[in-house]
Amino acid sequence: MTTTRTPAATTAPGTRQPAAPVRRRKTPSQARVALAFLAPALLALLVLRLLPAALAVVDSLRHHSLVDGVTRYVGLANYGDLFGDPQFRQSVRVTLLFSLVVNPLQVLCALALAVLFNRRFAGARWWRSLVFAPIAVPPAVSAVIFGILYRPEGPLDAILGVLGIPPQPFLTSPEQALYALIVLMSWVGVGYWMTFLIAGLQDIPQECYDAAAMDGANAWQRFVHVTLPLLRRPLAFVLVADTVSNFLVFAPVQLLTGGGPEGSTNLLMYDVFRRAYSVGDIHYAQAEVVLLVTLTLAVVAVQYRLMQGKGEE
Known part of the structure; x- marks a missing residue:
């Protein structure tokens, strides 16, 4: 009795056998x-x-x-009472004046220093670190330092006396106290915002400046037509962040002036603190917080819109 065997399947030489199916492990989606x-x-x-x-x-x-x-x-009765409060209205005026002065001052000084320290010269890194150093000091410590400088017969009055200028009532004068705080906040903030602008300047391709120089543009024209347009986004960020930061200034006011003299430094953030913890009306203070946030968002929206408009032209 003979048995027949089925011949095994053979493949032609040089051809690859089909690979066995590989089971792929399920991986979570990128969103998860x-x-x-x-x-x-x-x-x-x-x-x-x-x-x-x-x-x-x-x-x-x-x-x-x-x-x-x-x-x-x-x-909305708390909001109606706030708008009818003369002290709140004065606080809004003081805050807006403070912001209108300190924000352009800090941004312009930060931009000037960024352009200067972005160049290569002897000691540039050392000077850059020196300008940035005040941001490492806590705001309360900075306020104490400037309180010593501003006090009667302090170091600043001694320097003014050498120059033939009489002593100045920096923190005790309604006309000078707010500007004394502006100097303090600028000393703290300029170096910090400068670092963002330096990073933006270093992202600008050198070829843009070379092309402008070949077209005969001088240094000022290169700054206006090359640097500023290409630095628009970092400038917009610095302006918006600086505005928000200055709307929330509190420690220097509390330590140096207490909102005085005559309410000349009663910024909104300090007025919120006064209503909540000195007067003890937490609900009234919460209404002022909401108005402060609304005012900040409105100013930031206007700034952002202006910066976008300049970029689109």
Whole structure:
């Protein structure tokens, strides 16, 4: 009895056998990975920023009576009382004047120093570090240092006396106290904003300057037509961030002037503190916080719009 065998399948020489299917492990989508990495930051944003902001809005619509100790919903009554308060209106005027002076001053000084220190010369890095150093000092310490400088018969009055200028009432004069704070805040902030602008300057290709020089542009024309347009985004960031920072100035006012003399340095952030902890009306202070945030967002939106308009022209 004979058996027949089925011949095994053979492949032609030089041909590859089909590979066995490989099972691919399922990987999570990029969105899930990104969400996992962003989850701690989003949670912190929710707990530390958004939730307190929502609570501030809710509290600004309430009023706590000292007579019966009951907190009642009063709607927009707190805001109406604020707009009718002369001290609040003065605080808004002082804050706007402070911002209108200190913001352009800091940005212009930071831009000038960035252009200067972006060049290569002996000691440039040392001078750059020296200008940046004040930002490493806590605001309270900076306020104490300038309090010593501004005090009667202090170092600044001694220098002015050498120049033949009589002593100045820096922090005790309603006309000079706000500008004394502006000098302090500029000393702290200029070096910090300078670093952002230096980074922006270093991103500008050298070929742009070479092409402008070949066309016969002088140094000022290269700055106006090459540097400023290509530095628009860093400038917009510095202007917006500087505005927000200066709207929140508190420590120098508390340590040096206490909002005086005659309310000349009563910035909104200090007025919020005064209402909440000196007067003890937390709901009134929350309404002022909401108005401060609204004012800040409005000013920032106008600045951003202006910067965008300049870039589109």
